[in-house]
Structure formats: structure tokens, C-alpha cells
Amino acid sequence: MNISQEKVNDLNAVINVDITPADYTESVNKAIKEQAKKAKLPGFRPGMVPTSHIKKTYGKAILFDEVNRLVSDSLNTYLTENKIEVLGQPLPKEGTADDYKWDFSDEFKFQYEVGLAPAFEVPFTEKDKVTQYDIKVDEETLASRIKNLRKSYGKMTNPDVSEDGDVLYSTLTQLDKDGNVLAGGIENTASVRTDLVNDKKIKKSLIGLKKEDEVKFDLKKAFDNEAAARILNITQEEVDALAEPNFKLVVKNVNRLEEADLNEELFNKLFGEGEVKTEEEFRARVSSEVEAMLVQNSDQRLQNDLYNLGMEKVNVAFPDEFLKRWLKATNEKLTDEELVEGYEDFVKNLKWTLIENKIITANKLEIKYEEVFKLAKERIAAQFKMYSPEPIGEEQLAQYTVQFLQDKEQANRLFEEVKALKVFDYLKGIVKLTKKEIDYNKFLELK
Template identity: 60%
Template sequence: MNITQEKTGNLNAVVKIKIAPADYTEKVDKAIKEQAKKAQLPGFRKGMVPAAHIKRMYGKSILVEEINNLLNDTLTNYIAEQKLEVLGQPLPVLDNEKEFKWDNTDEFEFDYELGLAPAFDVKISSKDKFTEYVVKADKETLESRIKNIRRSYGKMTNPEVSADGDVLYTDLVQVAADGSVLEGGITSTATIRLDQIKDKKILKSLIGLKKDDVVTIDIQKAFEDAAVIAKALNISEEEAAELKSNFQLTVKNVNRLEESDLNQEFFDKLFGEGTVTDEAGFKTKITEEVESMFKQDADRQLSNDIYLQLIEKHNFELPDEFLRRWLKATNEKLTDEELAEGYDDFAKNLKWTLIENKIIKDNSIEIKYEDVVQAAKAKLDAQFRMYSPSPLPEDQLAQYAVQFLQEKENANRTFEEVKALKTFEYIKSVATLEQKDIDYNKFVALNK
């Protein structure tokens, strides 16, 4: 067997593999004999089919399969031995002029095009500066969070007159252009949340209503959301999107969720007995909780800033034309328009992966199995806490994590998450982070 490599550009190469009969004859003969032992053909006992008969019937397909296996193994081993950093996968070079007899006497030659990763250095030092935002809870955000918590632990009442934020239980009847009830029209019993009403004029008309009061509303103006309209009228979203009609709304009941009192019973329910004893302590705890959530947003912002700055700093080339062909070859449904629109983002993410791998390799950063298990446990723990505030026992959580990682996709995704985390941790330990306090509303405006 003869393997050669020819550079066709800075980041492109063609590997030529020549295979002689001596390279494949033994493998093909062995495969034919194994097939003969398993074959069940009319006129022969199982395992007694002559190898010559199998060769005559299936020899060509067996030869093709063995040549393919030999090519895959040879190319994979060659790339590993030559320590070639390949992007994508090798692409076979089609040559219509080559014709093979496939009769066990052929000398085969196959060419594969490679896209190669560029050689580059990643240099990170204290001269690389990033802003680490410390997001503070502004008054509006804090008041909104406190209101939601108090409502969550509040009680339901039935006031006589509706007010902003109430829930109306109603009968809805479709009306004609002249205001009369439309014969055969849509009727529904619906729960109307006033905080979902988009039109201010319609909202005003629904405030101050009592049981059995009747008003007419434009359903499209009221909600501006086909999904909400579909649910209220018990119709499909497609029908809701096309619906242009007024509805007669009759109030059947008014519900109001009263906010919980700021008393010791409420504090104990939230934080445990005696942990918080007054309103000031309550606000402090809520502020800590809100700003803890903001910290996750700030960490994502910092990671994104690092990502963008390092990609811009390490502006190396990629074998773009090869990668475009590879993407088309491996994604049959990918259109030329989709490729043109998405390639820049693909290339940017690929560059980051190369930078990330370089950092991991140059700094001997280890990603241990224990790290992946811990990440899986943290992810699962967060999911379970969405449904129950009580944490799972450690042994049970560990068991779930192991089961979760047995799925290859879960394991690969978690590994990549740990890899990214360790990369960013290293960068932040070397670069200069300049902390900056910022109100939440101003922080949100940064990404608009």
C-alpha cells in the first residue's frame, strides 16, 4: 500500500491511497469464508456452502465492502500518525476517468481532500481587559419581584368591582357588524386576565365591571396574540390569527389575588423559621436572590465579551472553500442560500473551538470524569428545584447523574460545557477583569 500527501494550499491537502491486490486479497478471502459459514442457500446445508459459490454470487459486494473498510482504517491511521489536525472530515475526490473491474486483480487509487487547521498561538495576558459587570437590582425590578412573591403566597378574593390586574370569568359570544349576536358564531366560557390586555382603551372598559355587566370588545386588539385568543375561544391558532370580529363579554365573576401581608408567618414560609424578622430583612433577602440571578446574566455577558474579543484578536484563516463543500456534502438538505447565510457564524464558532482547544492543550488543563459528573449533578439539581424546593439526597442525585450521562448526547454536551467553563476560568485568571456596578435596566440595554 502506498500513501502520499500533496499540499494544494496553505490549509488544503490531498491524500492519495494506492491499494494493490496483495493489500486486500487476504481480507476478502477471509470475509468470503466467514460468509460461507453463515449462508443459508437452497440446495446447501447451513455452513456447507462452498466459498467459491459465495465468491461467484457475492464476491464483488464483499470486495467493495472490504476496500471501503481498508480505506477508512488507512486514512484514519495516517491522519493520526502524521498528527494532522483536520477540520470536518476528508472528502473523496471524484474522478470519472477511473474505472475499476472489481475482479480481485485491480490496483486501486483513491484521493481524499483534507481541510487543515491553521497554526497559531493564543496569547492571553493581563493586557487583555474585560468588564465584569456587577448587576444591581433597580427599584422597579425589586418592587416587581416583591409583588410577585407576595401574590404567590396571597389569597384569592372575589371583589364586587374589577380593577387592574384582576381575573374575569366571562362568557364570550361573537357578534355581527351591527352588534347583534351572530347566528352560528363562536361562543366560549373564558378566563380573561386583565394583565394580558394590550389595548389601553379596551383595558379601561374592563375596569369597574360587576357581575352580569356586558361590554363589547375587539378580540384582536385586546390580545394581539393568536395563541391567547385561540385558548380563550377554544379554536385553533390558525383560525384565531384570521379572526376579525367583535365579541360580547358578560362578566360571571371577578377574582383578585391579594398580596400576602408582610408578617412573620409569611417570612417563615419563605426563608425558614426566624431567619427573617422584619421588612428590612425581607427586602435584603430578596435583593440578594435577584442579584444572584443577575450574576448568571453578567457571567454570560462576560463570556460573550471574551469570545468576541479573542476571536477578533486571533484573526486566522480557515480553509473556507473546503468547509463549504464539506457542509454541503454532509447536509443534503442544506440549500446554497442557507449556507451563504449561516457560514459566517459557523466559521466564527469553529475559530472559537480551535482557540479553546489550543488553550486547553497549551496549559495542560484537565477535564476529569468527576468534573463532568459534578456538572451533570448541578444541572439535574437545578431542574428538580424548579418543582420542589427540597434538594434530592446526594446518593439519589449521583445515581440520576450517572444515568443521565449514559446517553451519549448528554455526555458529549456536558463535557463541552465543562470544557468551556474551564477555558473561561483560565482566561479570567490571566486577563484583567475590571468590575463595574450597573443597574439592571441599563445592563439589559447593553444588548439592545
């Protein structure tokens, strides 16, 4: 067997694979013998079918499979041993298919096109400066979090008159340009959340309403497409296409979620029996949890800034034509339109993956199973905590984690997360981090 590489340019190459009968005869004969032992054919006892009969009946199919396996294994070995970093998988070169006899005497010549990964250096150095934000919990943020917690355990009431934040259970009827009911138009009964209204004037018109009160307004002006689609029970595309966006709203009921009282009953529901006893302890506990969430927000911002820095500093080209052919070859249902629309994002993800892999390889970073297991365990424990303040037992949690990681897709996703965290931690020790205090509201305004 002879394997060689023809460099087309820095991003493309052709791999030539030449195979003679000496390369495949032994493995083909072995496969034929194995097939003879397993074959159950009329006129022959099980396991006693002559190899000559198997060769005559199934020989070409066996030869085809063995040659393909040999080519695939040899090609992968060649790329690994020669440290050729390819993107995607090799593709048979177009227009090179020969008319072989498949009679066990052919000398095969295969050609494969490969896309080569661009060469670049790790883009991060100690000269790079990145801001690390220390987000402070302001009173407005704390008050908002406390309000949401109280509402989560509050009770529903039906006041006579609506206020801001109430939910109006109403019938909505589509109107024409003159304000009359549109013949064949949309009519639906739904819950209308006043807190989602974008237009101040329309929101004001929905406050102070009682049962059977009516109000007319432009629904597309009042709500974003997602909320409008839910209210009318149509798709967002249909909302976009609405030629007549004016609707009449008739109130059927006013619903209000009253906030739970700040007492031990609420504290026990949130944090467990006896963990928090006073309002001061409650505020301190919530403040601590908000601070932990803000640390996550700060880390996410830092990760994004490091990502943008790396993407900006690595200015490389990709074998675009090859990659597009490979994407089409490996995704039969992918349309040309979808390929054009999604290719830019695909290349961005590919570029960052190459940067991550370069950092991991250059610095011999390891992703261990124990780290993936720990992350999975933390995620599962957090999910259980959402439904019950009582912690799940360690043994049971470990069993759930093992079961969870048996799903290859989930395991691979967590592996990629651990890899990203490993790279992130490494980069924090390389670049110069400039710490800056910032209020949460100001942090949200950052671009």
C-alpha cells in the same frame, strides 16, 4: 498503500489514497473465513460452507466493505499523524469515480477533498481589558422578586371590577372596518392577561370592567404576536396575516391572583420548616438568592463580552464551498434555502469552537468526567428543588445522575458546558478585568 496530500490553497486540499491488492487481500480473506463460519445456507451444515462458495456469492460485497473500512481507517490515521486539522469530514472528490471490476485484483485510487481549519493564534492576552459588572440588588428588583414569590403561593379570587394585572376570561370576536361582527371571522374564548398589554390606552380600557362589559380594540396593537396567537388560538403567522385586527371583548369573569400573606406558612413552603421565621429573615434570604442570580447574570455578560472580543480579533476565512457541500452531504433533508439561511450562524459557532479548542490545546486544559458528573448532579438537584424544598438524598441523587449521563446527547451537551466554563475560567485569569458596580435596572439597559 500510498497516501499523499495535494494542497489546493490554505483552506482546501485533496488527499490521494492508492491501494493495491497486497493492502487488502489478507483482511478480505479473513472476513470471508469469518463469514463462512457464520453462514447458514441450504445444502451445507452450519459453519461448514466452503470459503470458495462464500467468495463466489458474497465476495464483491465483502471486498467493498473491507476496502471502505481500510480507506476510512487509513485516512483518519494519516490526518492524525500529520496533524492536519480538518473541518467536517473528507468528501470523495467529484468526478473521480473509476469503473472498478471488484475482482480482487484491482488497484484502487481514491481522492478526497478536505476543508482545512484556518491558522490563527490564541486571540486573548493580558493587554485585553474587559468590564466585569458587580450588579447591585436595588429595592425595585427585590420588591419584584418578593411579589412574584407571593403570587406563586397566592390564591385566585374573582373580584367584581378589574384592575391592572388581572386576567379577564373573555370572548373575543373579530370585527370589520365599520366595527360590526366580521362574517366568518375569528371568535374564541380565552384568558386575557392585562399585564401583557403593550398599548397604554388599550390597557386603561381593560381596567374597571365587570362581567358582560364590552370593549373594542386593535388586538395586534395590544399584544405581541405570541400572546395574540395564544388568545385567538391561531399561529403567529396567522396573526401577522390578520387584515382586520379589531376585536370585541366581552368579559365572562375577572380573575385575580391575590398575593400570599408574609407569614410562617409561606416561609415554610419556600424554604422548609423553621428555616425562616420573620419578615426580616425572609427579605434577607430572598435578597441573598437574588444576589446569586445576579452573579450568574454578570458571568453571562462577561462570557458574552469575551466571546465577542475573541470573534472580533480572529479574522479568518473558511473553506465555504467545501463546508456547504459537506453540510448538504451529511444532512439529506437540508434544503438550499435552509443552508443559505443558517450558514452564517454555523460558521460563527464553528469559529468559536476552533478558538475554544485552540485555548484548550495550547494550555493543556482537561475536561474530566468528574466535572461533568458534578455539573449534572447540580442540575438534577436544582430540578428537584423546584418541586420540593426537601433535599434529595446523596445516594439517590448520584443514581439519577448516572442514569442521566447514559443519554449520550445529554452527556455531550454537559461536556460542552464544562468545556465552555473551563475556557471562561482560564480567560478570566488572562485578560484584565475592570470591575464596575451597576444597579440591576441599569445593567438591563446595557447593549
